[in-house]
Amino acid sequence: MVLKSFVEVNPESHFPLENLPYGIFKSGNEADPPRPCIAIGDFVFNLSAVSSAGLFNGPLLQNSDCFHQTSLNKFVGMGRPAWKEARSTIQKLLSFDEPTVRDNATLREESLLPMNKVQMLLPIVIGDYTDFFSSMYHARNCGIMFRGPDNAIQPNWFNLPIAYHGRASSIVVSGTDLIRPRGQAHPVGSSTPYFGPSRKLDFELEMAAVVGPGNELGKPVDVTEAADHIFGLVLMNDWSARDIQAWEYVPLGPFLGKSFGTTISPWIVTLDALGPFSCDAPKQEPQPLPYLVEKNSKNYDISLEVRVKTTAPEHESVLTKSNFKHLYWTITQQLAHHTINGCNLRPGDLLGTGTISGPEPESLGCLLELTWNGKNPLSFNGLPRMFLEDGDEVVLTGFCKGDGYKVGFGTCSGKSQETVDLIRSNEKEKLRMNEALMSLLLRLDSVPGIDPTVREVRRKVSRRIVGLQEILDAVADSRVEGLQEMMRKWEEVVVEMEEGVWEDERCRTTVEGREMERFCFEKFGFRCMERFLRGV
Ligand SMILES: O=C(O)/C=C/C(=O)CC(=O)CC(=O)O
Numbered sequence: 326m327v328l329k330s331f332v333e334v335n336p337e338s339h340f341p342l343e344n345l346p347y348g349i350f351k352s353g354n355e356a357d358p359p360r361p362c363i364a365i366g367d368f369v370f371n372l373s374a375v376s377s378a379g380l381f382n383g384p385l386l387q388n389s390d391c392f393h394q395t396s397l398n399k400f401v402g403m404g405r406p407a408w409k410e411a412r413s414t415i416q417k418l419l420s421f422d423e424p425t426v427r428d429n430a431t432l433r434e435e436s437l438l439p440m441n442k443v444q445m446l447l448p449i450v451i452g453d454y455t456d457f458f459s460s461m462y463h464a465r466n467c468g469i470m471f472r473g474p475d476n477a478i479q480p481n482w483f484n485l486p487i488a489y490h491g492r493a494s495s496i497v498v499s500g501t502d503l504i505r506p507r508g509q510a511h512p513v514g515s516s517t518p519y520f521g522p523s524r525k526l527d528f529e530l531e532m533a534a535v536v537g538p539g540n541e542l543g544k545p546v547d548v549t550e551a552a553d554h555i556f557g558l559v560l561m562n563d564w565s566a567r568d569i570q571a572w573e574y575v576p577l578g579p580f581l582g583k584s585f586g587t588t589i590s591p592w593i594v595t596l597d598a599l600g601p602f603s604c605d606a607p608k609q610e611p612q613p614l615p616y617l618v619e620k621n622s623k624n625y626d627i628s629l630e631v632r633v634k635t636t637a638p639e640h641e642s643v644l645t646k647s648n649f650k651h652l653y654w655t656i657t658q659q660l661a662h663h664t665i666n667g668c669n670l671r672p673g674d675l676l677g678t679g680t681i682s683g684p685e686p687e688s689l690g691c692l693l694e695l696t697w698n699g700k701n702p703l704s705f706n707g708l709p710r711m712f713l714e715d716g717d718e719v720v721l722t723g724f725c726k727g728d729g730y731k732v733g734f735g736t737c738s739g740k741s742q743e744t745v746d747l748i749r750s751n752e753k754e755k756l757r758m759n760e761a762l763m764s765l766l767l768r769l770d771s772v773p774g775i776d777p778t779v780r781e782v783r784r785k786v787s788r789r790i791v792g793l794q795e796i797l798d799a800v801a802d803s804r805v806e807g808l809q810e811m812m813r814k815w816e817e818v819v820v821e822m823e824e825g826v827w828e829d830e831r832c833r834t835t836v837e838g839r840e841m842e843r844f845c846f847e848k849f850g851f852r853c854m855e856r857f858l859r860g861v
Protein backbone atom coordinates (compact mmCIF):
# COMPACT_ATOMS: atom_id res chain seq x y z
CA MET A 326 0.00 0.00 0.00
CA VAL A 327 1.24 3.48 -0.87
CA LEU A 328 1.71 5.73 2.17
CA LYS A 329 -0.07 9.05 1.91
CA SER A 330 1.33 12.40 2.96
CA PHE A 331 -0.47 15.73 3.30
CA VAL A 332 2.35 17.05 1.10
CA GLU A 333 1.41 16.23 -2.47
CA VAL A 334 3.79 13.65 -3.96
CA ASN A 335 3.66 12.72 -7.65
CA PRO A 336 3.85 8.90 -8.20
CA GLU A 337 6.98 9.48 -10.32
CA SER A 338 8.68 11.46 -7.54
CA HIS A 339 11.78 9.89 -5.98
CA PHE A 340 10.80 11.25 -2.60
CA PRO A 341 7.54 9.79 -1.24
CA LEU A 342 6.82 9.08 2.42
CA GLU A 343 8.39 5.63 1.99
CA ASN A 344 11.79 7.21 1.26
CA LEU A 345 12.68 10.21 3.50
CA PRO A 346 16.30 10.68 2.37
CA TYR A 347 18.54 13.01 4.38
CA GLY A 348 20.44 16.05 3.16
CA ILE A 349 21.82 19.43 4.21
CA PHE A 350 20.14 22.52 2.77
CA LYS A 351 20.83 26.23 2.79
CA SER A 352 17.83 28.53 2.56
CA GLY A 353 17.81 31.66 0.40
CA ASN A 354 18.22 33.76 3.54
CA GLU A 355 21.94 34.56 3.92
CA ALA A 356 21.75 34.58 7.72
CA ASP A 357 20.35 31.05 7.99
CA PRO A 358 23.03 28.40 8.57
CA PRO A 359 22.96 25.10 6.66
CA ARG A 360 20.70 22.57 8.39
CA PRO A 361 19.64 18.90 8.09
CA CYS A 362 16.48 18.14 6.16
CA ILE A 363 14.67 15.29 4.45
CA ALA A 364 13.04 15.37 1.01
CA ILE A 365 9.30 14.94 0.60
CA GLY A 366 7.88 15.39 -2.93
CA ASP A 367 9.09 18.76 -4.19
CA PHE A 368 9.81 20.07 -0.67
CA VAL A 369 12.53 19.86 1.93
CA PHE A 370 11.44 19.31 5.53
CA ASN A 371 13.64 21.33 7.87
CA LEU A 372 14.60 19.00 10.74
CA SER A 373 16.09 21.84 12.75
CA ALA A 374 12.70 23.59 12.77
CA VAL A 375 10.97 20.33 13.69
CA SER A 376 13.44 19.77 16.52
CA SER A 377 13.06 23.36 17.81
CA ALA A 378 9.31 22.83 17.90
CA GLY A 379 9.93 19.91 20.27
CA LEU A 380 8.50 17.35 17.88
CA PHE A 381 11.35 14.84 18.17
CA ASN A 382 10.08 13.55 21.47
CA GLY A 383 11.52 10.01 21.51
CA PRO A 384 14.10 9.03 24.15
CA LEU A 385 17.18 9.35 21.92
CA LEU A 386 16.40 12.55 20.05
CA GLN A 387 14.41 14.76 22.42
CA ASN A 388 17.47 16.31 24.05
CA SER A 389 19.83 15.98 21.11
CA ASP A 390 21.24 18.86 19.06
CA CYS A 391 21.97 16.54 16.11
CA PHE A 392 19.54 18.43 13.86
CA HIS A 393 21.03 21.83 14.71
CA GLN A 394 24.32 20.95 13.00
CA THR A 395 25.70 22.00 9.62
CA SER A 396 26.35 18.37 8.63
CA LEU A 397 24.72 15.00 9.30
CA ASN A 398 27.82 13.51 10.94
CA LYS A 399 26.51 13.72 14.47
CA PHE A 400 23.17 12.13 13.59
CA VAL A 401 24.65 9.33 11.47
CA GLY A 402 27.10 8.55 14.29
CA MET A 403 24.20 7.94 16.72
CA GLY A 404 23.33 4.61 15.16
CA ARG A 405 20.33 2.64 14.04
CA PRO A 406 18.09 3.11 17.13
CA ALA A 407 18.25 6.92 16.66
CA TRP A 408 17.73 6.55 12.89
CA LYS A 409 14.64 4.41 13.48
CA GLU A 410 13.26 6.86 16.02
CA ALA A 411 13.75 9.78 13.59
CA ARG A 412 12.18 7.87 10.69
CA SER A 413 9.07 6.95 12.59
CA THR A 414 8.62 10.52 13.97
CA ILE A 415 9.10 12.12 10.53
CA GLN A 416 6.87 9.60 8.77
CA LYS A 417 4.12 10.27 11.31
CA LEU A 418 4.48 14.07 11.18
CA LEU A 419 4.19 14.09 7.39
CA SER A 420 1.36 11.59 7.09
CA PHE A 421 -1.98 12.62 5.68
CA ASP A 422 -3.95 12.18 8.92
CA GLU A 423 -1.53 13.89 11.27
CA PRO A 424 -2.56 17.50 12.07
CA THR A 425 0.56 18.67 14.04
CA VAL A 426 2.37 20.24 11.07
CA ARG A 427 -0.45 20.01 8.53
CA ASP A 428 -2.75 22.37 10.46
CA ASN A 429 -0.14 24.71 11.94
CA ALA A 430 0.37 27.36 9.25
CA THR A 431 3.41 28.95 10.91
CA LEU A 432 5.21 25.67 11.51
CA ARG A 433 4.33 24.48 8.04
CA GLU A 434 5.80 27.58 6.46
CA GLU A 435 8.91 27.33 8.59
CA SER A 436 9.56 23.64 8.09
CA LEU A 437 8.43 22.90 4.52
CA LEU A 438 10.40 24.78 1.89
CA PRO A 439 10.14 24.32 -1.89
CA MET A 440 13.17 22.34 -3.03
CA ASN A 441 13.80 24.70 -5.94
CA LYS A 442 14.20 27.61 -3.50
CA VAL A 443 17.02 26.04 -1.46
CA GLN A 444 20.57 25.01 -2.19
CA MET A 445 21.65 21.48 -1.36
CA LEU A 446 25.14 21.09 0.11
CA LEU A 447 27.40 18.13 0.84
CA PRO A 448 25.40 16.17 3.41
CA ILE A 449 28.40 15.01 5.42
CA VAL A 450 31.90 16.04 6.29
CA ILE A 451 33.88 13.21 4.72
CA GLY A 452 37.00 12.38 6.67
CA ASP A 453 38.07 9.42 4.59
CA TYR A 454 36.98 7.99 1.28
CA THR A 455 37.75 4.51 -0.04
CA ASP A 456 36.69 3.27 -3.45
CA PHE A 457 36.11 -0.44 -4.07
CA PHE A 458 36.15 -2.37 -7.36
CA SER A 459 33.21 -4.69 -6.76
CA SER A 460 31.54 -5.29 -10.12
CA MET A 461 32.93 -8.41 -11.73
CA TYR A 462 31.84 -7.17 -15.17
CA HIS A 463 33.77 -3.93 -14.73
CA ALA A 464 36.84 -5.73 -13.37
CA ARG A 465 36.78 -8.20 -16.25
CA ASN A 466 36.39 -5.53 -18.94
CA CYS A 467 39.22 -3.41 -17.50
CA GLY A 468 41.38 -6.52 -17.23
CA ILE A 469 40.76 -7.56 -20.84
CA MET A 470 41.62 -4.03 -22.01
CA PHE A 471 44.77 -3.70 -19.91
CA ARG A 472 46.09 -7.28 -19.72
CA GLY A 473 44.25 -9.30 -22.36
CA PRO A 474 41.59 -12.00 -21.92
CA ASP A 475 43.85 -14.70 -20.44
CA ASN A 476 44.42 -13.10 -17.04
CA ALA A 477 41.77 -10.38 -17.09
CA ILE A 478 40.70 -10.75 -13.46
CA GLN A 479 43.58 -11.04 -11.00
CA PRO A 480 43.37 -14.13 -8.74
CA ASN A 481 42.95 -12.05 -5.55
CA TRP A 482 39.79 -10.38 -6.90
CA PHE A 483 37.53 -13.36 -6.07
CA ASN A 484 38.95 -13.63 -2.57
CA LEU A 485 38.70 -10.08 -1.28
CA PRO A 486 37.00 -6.79 -2.14
CA ILE A 487 39.76 -4.79 -3.87
CA ALA A 488 39.90 -1.04 -3.21
CA TYR A 489 42.11 2.04 -3.30
CA HIS A 490 42.22 4.93 -0.84
CA GLY A 491 40.57 7.92 -2.52
CA ARG A 492 40.83 11.61 -1.86
CA ALA A 493 38.11 13.06 0.42
CA SER A 494 38.96 16.75 -0.06
CA SER A 495 37.84 16.80 -3.70
CA ILE A 496 34.42 15.22 -3.16
CA VAL A 497 31.76 17.71 -4.23
CA VAL A 498 27.99 17.81 -4.24
CA SER A 499 25.91 17.36 -7.38
CA GLY A 500 25.79 20.49 -9.54
CA THR A 501 29.40 21.53 -8.92
CA ASP A 502 31.43 22.23 -12.08
CA LEU A 503 34.54 20.21 -12.70
CA ILE A 504 37.84 21.51 -14.04
CA ARG A 505 39.47 19.21 -16.58
CA PRO A 506 42.61 17.89 -14.87
CA ARG A 507 46.06 18.39 -16.32
CA GLY A 508 48.69 15.78 -15.81
CA GLN A 509 51.24 13.41 -17.29
CA ALA A 510 50.33 10.79 -19.81
CA HIS A 511 52.22 8.45 -22.05
CA PRO A 512 50.32 7.35 -25.13
CA VAL A 513 51.01 3.85 -26.43
CA GLY A 514 53.67 4.01 -29.10
CA SER A 515 55.13 7.29 -27.86
CA SER A 516 58.66 7.35 -26.48
CA THR A 517 58.23 10.21 -24.00
CA PRO A 518 55.47 11.27 -21.63
CA TYR A 519 53.76 14.66 -22.10
CA PHE A 520 52.00 17.09 -19.79
CA GLY A 521 48.65 18.67 -20.60
CA PRO A 522 44.88 18.61 -20.10
CA SER A 523 43.50 15.08 -19.96
CA ARG A 524 42.29 13.85 -23.35
CA LYS A 525 40.44 10.93 -21.82
CA LEU A 526 38.11 12.42 -19.21
CA ASP A 527 35.59 9.82 -18.09
CA PHE A 528 32.77 9.31 -15.59
CA GLU A 529 32.19 6.25 -13.41
CA LEU A 530 28.68 5.19 -12.41
CA GLU A 531 28.97 4.29 -8.74
CA MET A 532 27.11 4.37 -5.46
CA ALA A 533 28.70 4.89 -2.07
CA ALA A 534 27.88 3.84 1.48
CA VAL A 535 27.89 6.50 4.19
CA VAL A 536 29.42 5.11 7.38
CA GLY A 537 27.29 5.56 10.52
CA PRO A 538 28.86 4.68 13.86
CA GLY A 539 32.53 3.98 13.36
CA ASN A 540 34.69 1.39 15.09
CA GLU A 541 37.50 1.73 17.54
CA LEU A 542 41.05 1.43 16.22
CA GLY A 543 42.06 -2.22 16.47
CA LYS A 544 38.47 -3.52 16.73
CA PRO A 545 37.19 -4.93 13.42
CA VAL A 546 33.46 -4.90 12.62
CA ASP A 547 31.97 -8.37 12.21
CA VAL A 548 30.36 -8.86 8.80
CA THR A 549 27.06 -9.81 10.45
CA GLU A 550 26.99 -6.41 12.22
CA ALA A 551 28.30 -4.34 9.34
CA ALA A 552 24.83 -3.15 8.25
CA ASP A 553 24.45 -1.28 11.55
CA HIS A 554 27.51 0.76 10.61
CA ILE A 555 26.01 1.90 7.30
CA PHE A 556 23.58 4.84 7.42
CA GLY A 557 22.65 4.82 3.74
CA LEU A 558 23.69 5.18 0.13
CA VAL A 559 24.36 8.05 -2.28
CA LEU A 560 24.92 8.17 -6.03
CA MET A 561 28.54 8.79 -6.89
CA ASN A 562 30.51 9.73 -10.01
CA ASP A 563 34.21 8.94 -9.62
CA TRP A 564 35.49 11.17 -12.45
CA SER A 565 38.56 9.54 -13.97
CA ALA A 566 41.25 10.78 -16.35
CA ARG A 567 42.05 7.54 -18.16
CA ASP A 568 45.26 8.77 -19.81
CA ILE A 569 46.74 10.05 -16.53
CA GLN A 570 45.53 6.91 -14.71
CA ALA A 571 47.03 4.49 -17.26
CA TRP A 572 50.50 6.06 -16.95
CA GLU A 573 50.64 6.40 -13.15
CA TYR A 574 48.73 3.48 -11.61
CA VAL A 575 51.38 0.75 -11.70
CA PRO A 576 52.48 -0.29 -9.09
CA LEU A 577 50.63 1.64 -6.33
CA GLY A 578 47.18 2.18 -7.85
CA PRO A 579 45.09 5.24 -8.85
CA PHE A 580 46.38 8.66 -7.76
CA LEU A 581 46.02 11.93 -9.72
CA GLY A 582 43.91 10.26 -12.41
CA LYS A 583 41.03 10.13 -9.94
CA SER A 584 41.73 12.58 -7.10
CA PHE A 585 40.75 15.74 -9.01
CA GLY A 586 37.03 15.28 -8.37
CA THR A 587 34.28 12.95 -7.22
CA THR A 588 30.62 13.99 -7.23
CA ILE A 589 27.92 12.66 -4.91
CA SER A 590 24.16 13.18 -4.79
CA PRO A 591 22.88 15.51 -2.04
CA TRP A 592 20.44 12.89 -0.78
CA ILE A 593 21.41 9.91 1.40
CA VAL A 594 18.78 7.17 1.09
CA THR A 595 18.82 5.13 4.30
CA LEU A 596 19.19 1.35 4.41
CA ASP A 597 15.82 1.36 6.23
CA ALA A 598 14.16 2.92 3.16
CA LEU A 599 16.00 0.48 0.86
CA GLY A 600 15.03 -2.57 2.95
CA PRO A 601 11.98 -3.56 0.85
CA PHE A 602 14.18 -3.63 -2.27
CA SER A 603 16.86 -5.98 -1.00
CA CYS A 604 17.64 -9.02 -3.14
CA ASP A 605 20.08 -11.92 -3.05
CA ALA A 606 23.64 -11.00 -3.96
CA PRO A 607 25.36 -13.16 -6.62
CA LYS A 608 26.69 -16.53 -5.45
CA GLN A 609 30.37 -16.24 -4.62
CA GLU A 610 32.70 -18.89 -5.98
CA PRO A 611 35.14 -19.71 -4.39
CA GLN A 612 33.53 -19.21 -1.01
CA PRO A 613 35.35 -16.35 0.72
CA LEU A 614 37.28 -16.78 3.97
CA PRO A 615 35.07 -17.04 7.08
CA TYR A 616 35.35 -13.37 8.10
CA LEU A 617 33.62 -12.45 4.82
CA VAL A 618 30.90 -15.12 4.85
CA GLU A 619 27.37 -13.74 5.28
CA LYS A 620 24.35 -15.80 6.21
CA ASN A 621 22.16 -13.61 4.00
CA SER A 622 24.25 -11.89 1.40
CA LYS A 623 22.12 -8.92 0.28
CA ASN A 624 22.20 -6.43 -2.55
CA TYR A 625 19.55 -3.90 -3.50
CA ASP A 626 17.52 -3.69 -6.70
CA ILE A 627 18.32 -0.10 -7.68
CA SER A 628 17.90 0.84 -11.36
CA LEU A 629 20.68 3.17 -12.43
CA GLU A 630 21.05 5.36 -15.49
CA VAL A 631 23.62 7.78 -16.91
CA ARG A 632 22.68 10.59 -19.31
CA VAL A 633 25.00 13.07 -20.96
CA LYS A 634 23.85 16.52 -22.05
CA THR A 635 26.23 18.06 -24.57
CA THR A 636 26.57 21.72 -25.53
CA ALA A 637 24.69 21.04 -28.77
CA PRO A 638 21.28 22.64 -28.20
CA GLU A 639 19.01 20.27 -26.29
CA HIS A 640 21.10 17.23 -27.06
CA GLU A 641 20.93 14.48 -24.47
CA SER A 642 21.89 10.79 -24.71
CA VAL A 643 21.22 7.93 -22.33
CA LEU A 644 24.60 6.21 -22.22
CA THR A 645 23.94 3.31 -19.91
CA LYS A 646 21.37 1.53 -17.76
CA SER A 647 22.70 -0.63 -14.97
CA ASN A 648 21.66 -1.91 -11.54
CA PHE A 649 23.20 -1.97 -8.08
CA LYS A 650 22.33 -5.68 -7.82
CA HIS A 651 25.17 -6.53 -10.24
CA LEU A 652 27.79 -5.99 -7.51
CA TYR A 653 29.67 -9.17 -6.60
CA TRP A 654 30.95 -7.95 -3.22
CA THR A 655 28.24 -6.53 -0.93
CA ILE A 656 28.60 -3.25 0.95
CA THR A 657 28.63 -5.16 4.25
CA GLN A 658 31.51 -7.34 3.04
CA GLN A 659 33.33 -4.19 1.90
CA LEU A 660 32.94 -2.60 5.33
CA ALA A 661 33.93 -5.75 7.23
CA HIS A 662 37.00 -6.22 5.02
CA HIS A 663 37.98 -2.56 5.44
CA THR A 664 38.12 -2.95 9.24
CA ILE A 665 39.52 -6.50 9.47
CA ASN A 666 43.08 -5.24 9.98
CA GLY A 667 41.90 -2.99 12.82
CA CYS A 668 41.52 0.12 10.65
CA ASN A 669 38.96 2.43 12.24
CA LEU A 670 36.13 3.97 10.22
CA ARG A 671 34.48 7.18 11.39
CA PRO A 672 30.96 8.62 10.99
CA GLY A 673 30.63 10.17 7.55
CA ASP A 674 33.38 8.14 5.89
CA LEU A 675 32.47 7.20 2.33
CA LEU A 676 32.88 3.73 0.79
CA GLY A 677 32.42 3.76 -3.00
CA THR A 678 31.24 0.55 -4.62
CA GLY A 679 33.41 0.87 -7.72
CA THR A 680 31.99 1.25 -11.21
CA ILE A 681 28.69 -0.62 -11.45
CA SER A 682 28.78 -2.33 -14.82
CA GLY A 683 26.30 -5.06 -15.68
CA PRO A 684 26.59 -8.00 -18.09
CA GLU A 685 25.08 -6.35 -21.20
CA PRO A 686 26.82 -3.91 -23.57
CA GLU A 687 24.16 -1.32 -22.64
CA SER A 688 24.91 -1.64 -18.93
CA LEU A 689 28.57 -0.63 -18.83
CA GLY A 690 29.32 2.03 -16.23
CA CYS A 691 31.97 4.26 -17.85
CA LEU A 692 33.14 5.49 -21.26
CA LEU A 693 36.35 3.46 -20.91
CA GLU A 694 34.19 0.35 -21.26
CA LEU A 695 31.46 1.81 -23.50
CA THR A 696 34.01 2.93 -26.13
CA TRP A 697 36.55 0.24 -25.32
CA ASN A 698 39.19 2.82 -24.41
CA GLY A 699 38.28 5.02 -27.35
CA LYS A 700 38.45 2.28 -30.00
CA ASN A 701 34.68 2.14 -30.62
CA PRO A 702 33.32 5.69 -30.52
CA LEU A 703 29.71 6.29 -29.51
CA SER A 704 27.54 8.57 -31.60
CA PHE A 705 26.56 11.84 -29.87
CA ASN A 706 24.15 13.87 -31.92
CA GLY A 707 25.51 12.14 -35.03
CA LEU A 708 29.16 12.87 -34.13
CA PRO A 709 31.68 10.23 -33.00
CA ARG A 710 32.59 10.53 -29.34
CA MET A 711 35.16 8.66 -27.22
CA PHE A 712 35.47 10.63 -23.97
CA LEU A 713 33.98 13.74 -22.31
CA GLU A 714 34.38 17.21 -23.78
CA ASP A 715 34.22 20.57 -22.05
CA GLY A 716 30.63 21.57 -21.42
CA ASP A 717 29.31 17.97 -21.26
CA GLU A 718 27.04 17.46 -18.28
CA VAL A 719 26.94 13.92 -16.86
CA VAL A 720 23.77 13.07 -14.95
CA LEU A 721 23.48 9.90 -12.83
CA THR A 722 20.13 8.84 -11.49
CA GLY A 723 18.78 5.83 -9.62
CA PHE A 724 15.62 4.53 -8.01
CA CYS A 725 13.86 1.45 -6.64
CA LYS A 726 10.46 0.64 -8.09
CA GLY A 727 7.78 0.00 -5.49
CA ASP A 728 4.13 -0.82 -6.10
CA GLY A 729 2.81 2.62 -7.16
CA TYR A 730 5.79 4.61 -5.89
CA LYS A 731 9.54 5.06 -6.29
CA VAL A 732 12.27 5.27 -3.69
CA GLY A 733 14.95 7.27 -5.47
CA PHE A 734 18.15 9.21 -5.14
CA GLY A 735 17.34 12.18 -7.36
CA THR A 736 20.29 13.05 -9.55
CA CYS A 737 24.04 13.35 -9.24
CA SER A 738 25.29 15.69 -11.95
CA GLY A 739 28.46 17.50 -12.89
CA LYS A 740 29.73 19.44 -15.85
CA SER A 741 33.21 19.78 -17.19
CA GLN A 742 33.64 23.55 -17.22
CA GLU A 743 33.86 25.38 -20.55
CA THR A 744 37.30 26.84 -21.11
CA VAL A 745 35.92 30.26 -22.04
CA ASP A 746 34.20 30.35 -18.69
CA LEU A 747 37.49 29.48 -16.99
CA ILE A 748 39.38 32.20 -18.83
CA ARG A 749 36.85 34.78 -17.76
CA SER A 750 36.69 33.80 -14.14
CA ASN A 751 40.34 33.01 -13.54
CA GLU A 752 43.15 35.44 -14.29
CA LYS A 753 45.75 32.69 -13.77
CA GLU A 754 44.13 30.56 -16.44
CA LYS A 755 44.30 33.41 -18.94
CA LEU A 756 47.95 33.96 -18.07
CA ARG A 757 48.70 30.28 -18.50
CA MET A 758 47.19 30.24 -21.97
CA ASN A 759 48.96 33.44 -22.97
CA GLU A 760 52.26 31.93 -21.85
CA ALA A 761 51.53 28.81 -23.85
CA LEU A 762 50.92 30.91 -26.96
CA MET A 763 54.12 32.86 -26.39
CA SER A 764 56.14 29.67 -26.06
CA LEU A 765 54.45 28.40 -29.20
CA LEU A 766 55.68 31.49 -31.06
CA LEU A 767 59.20 30.95 -29.70
CA ARG A 768 59.11 27.36 -30.76
CA LEU A 769 57.92 28.33 -34.19
CA ASP A 770 60.95 30.61 -34.43
CA SER A 771 63.20 27.61 -33.95
CA VAL A 772 61.68 25.71 -36.91
CA PRO A 773 64.20 26.13 -39.76
CA GLY A 774 62.54 27.87 -42.69
CA ILE A 775 64.88 28.06 -45.62
CA ASP A 776 62.48 26.42 -48.00
CA PRO A 777 59.92 28.99 -49.27
CA THR A 778 57.01 26.61 -48.62
CA VAL A 779 58.06 26.11 -45.01
CA ARG A 780 58.57 29.87 -44.59
CA GLU A 781 55.08 30.44 -45.89
CA VAL A 782 53.62 27.84 -43.51
CA ARG A 783 55.50 29.43 -40.60
CA ARG A 784 54.16 32.85 -41.48
CA LYS A 785 50.61 31.53 -41.59
CA VAL A 786 50.91 29.61 -38.35
CA SER A 787 52.38 32.62 -36.56
CA ARG A 788 49.50 34.79 -37.85
CA ARG A 789 47.11 32.28 -36.42
CA ILE A 790 48.85 32.29 -33.06
CA VAL A 791 48.59 36.07 -32.90
CA GLY A 792 44.94 35.70 -33.86
CA LEU A 793 44.46 33.30 -30.97
CA GLN A 794 46.01 35.80 -28.59
CA GLU A 795 43.49 38.37 -29.76
CA ILE A 796 40.64 35.94 -29.25
CA LEU A 797 41.89 35.15 -25.76
CA ASP A 798 41.96 38.84 -24.88
CA ALA A 799 38.52 39.40 -26.33
CA VAL A 800 37.07 36.50 -24.37
CA ALA A 801 38.67 37.64 -21.11
CA ASP A 802 37.80 41.34 -21.46
CA SER A 803 34.22 41.05 -22.47
CA ARG A 804 32.75 40.53 -19.01
CA VAL A 805 29.41 42.17 -19.55
CA GLU A 806 27.83 39.69 -21.90
CA GLY A 807 26.27 36.37 -20.99
CA LEU A 808 28.11 33.10 -21.43
CA GLN A 809 25.88 31.93 -24.28
CA GLU A 810 26.54 35.09 -26.23
CA MET A 811 30.25 34.70 -25.53
CA MET A 812 30.24 31.12 -26.77
CA ARG A 813 28.47 32.11 -29.94
CA LYS A 814 30.96 34.87 -30.65
CA TRP A 815 33.95 32.65 -29.86
CA GLU A 816 32.79 30.00 -32.29
CA GLU A 817 32.10 32.63 -34.95
CA VAL A 818 35.56 34.13 -34.63
CA VAL A 819 37.12 30.71 -34.78
CA VAL A 820 35.19 29.77 -37.90
CA GLU A 821 36.03 33.09 -39.52
CA MET A 822 39.73 32.63 -38.89
CA GLU A 823 39.67 29.02 -39.97
CA GLU A 824 38.22 30.07 -43.29
CA GLY A 825 40.55 33.03 -43.69
CA VAL A 826 43.89 31.58 -42.74
CA TRP A 827 43.82 27.85 -42.74
CA GLU A 828 42.58 27.28 -46.23
CA ASP A 829 46.04 26.32 -47.45
CA GLU A 830 46.42 22.57 -47.88
CA ARG A 831 50.13 22.72 -47.05
CA CYS A 832 49.48 23.86 -43.49
CA ARG A 833 47.70 20.63 -42.81
CA THR A 834 50.16 18.36 -44.53
CA THR A 835 53.61 19.70 -43.58
CA VAL A 836 55.60 18.48 -40.63
CA GLU A 837 55.44 21.96 -39.05
CA GLY A 838 51.67 22.12 -39.37
CA ARG A 839 51.29 18.75 -37.68
CA GLU A 840 53.83 19.70 -35.02
CA MET A 841 51.81 22.84 -34.21
CA GLU A 842 48.66 20.83 -33.98
CA ARG A 843 50.18 18.33 -31.57
CA PHE A 844 51.72 21.05 -29.46
CA CYS A 845 48.47 23.00 -29.15
CA PHE A 846 46.50 19.88 -28.38
CA GLU A 847 48.86 19.05 -25.55
CA LYS A 848 48.89 22.59 -24.23
CA PHE A 849 45.23 23.39 -24.51
CA GLY A 850 43.32 20.27 -25.38
CA PHE A 851 40.03 21.99 -25.80
CA ARG A 852 37.63 21.66 -28.59
CA CYS A 853 37.51 25.02 -30.30
CA MET A 854 41.26 25.54 -30.12
CA GLU A 855 41.87 22.10 -31.53
CA ARG A 856 39.43 22.57 -34.34
CA PHE A 857 40.83 25.98 -35.09
CA LEU A 858 44.36 24.70 -35.27
CA ARG A 859 43.44 21.63 -37.22
CA GLY A 860 41.42 23.66 -39.63
CA VAL A 861 38.66 21.09 -39.95
O1 LIG B 1 42.28 -3.84 -14.07
C1 LIG B 1 43.13 -2.96 -13.96
O2 LIG B 1 44.33 -3.13 -14.14
C2 LIG B 1 42.73 -1.59 -13.59
C3 LIG B 1 41.45 -1.22 -13.50
C4 LIG B 1 41.10 0.09 -13.10
O3 LIG B 1 41.94 0.90 -12.74
C5 LIG B 1 39.65 0.44 -13.13
C6 LIG B 1 39.35 1.64 -12.38
O4 LIG B 1 39.38 2.74 -12.91
C7 LIG B 1 39.02 1.48 -10.96
C8 LIG B 1 37.72 2.11 -10.64
O5 LIG B 1 36.69 1.59 -11.09
O6 LIG B 1 37.71 3.13 -9.92
Ligand SMILES: [Ca+2]
Pocket residue numbers: 456529531563677679680
Ligand atom coordinates in the same frame (compact mmCIF):
# COMPACT_ATOMS: atom_id res chain seq x y z
CA1 LIG C 1 36.02 4.25 -9.14
Ligand SMILES: [Mg+2]
Pocket residue numbers: 562563564565582583584585586587
Ligand atom coordinates in the same frame (compact mmCIF):
# COMPACT_ATOMS: atom_id res chain seq x y z
MG1 LIG D 1 37.34 10.62 -9.09
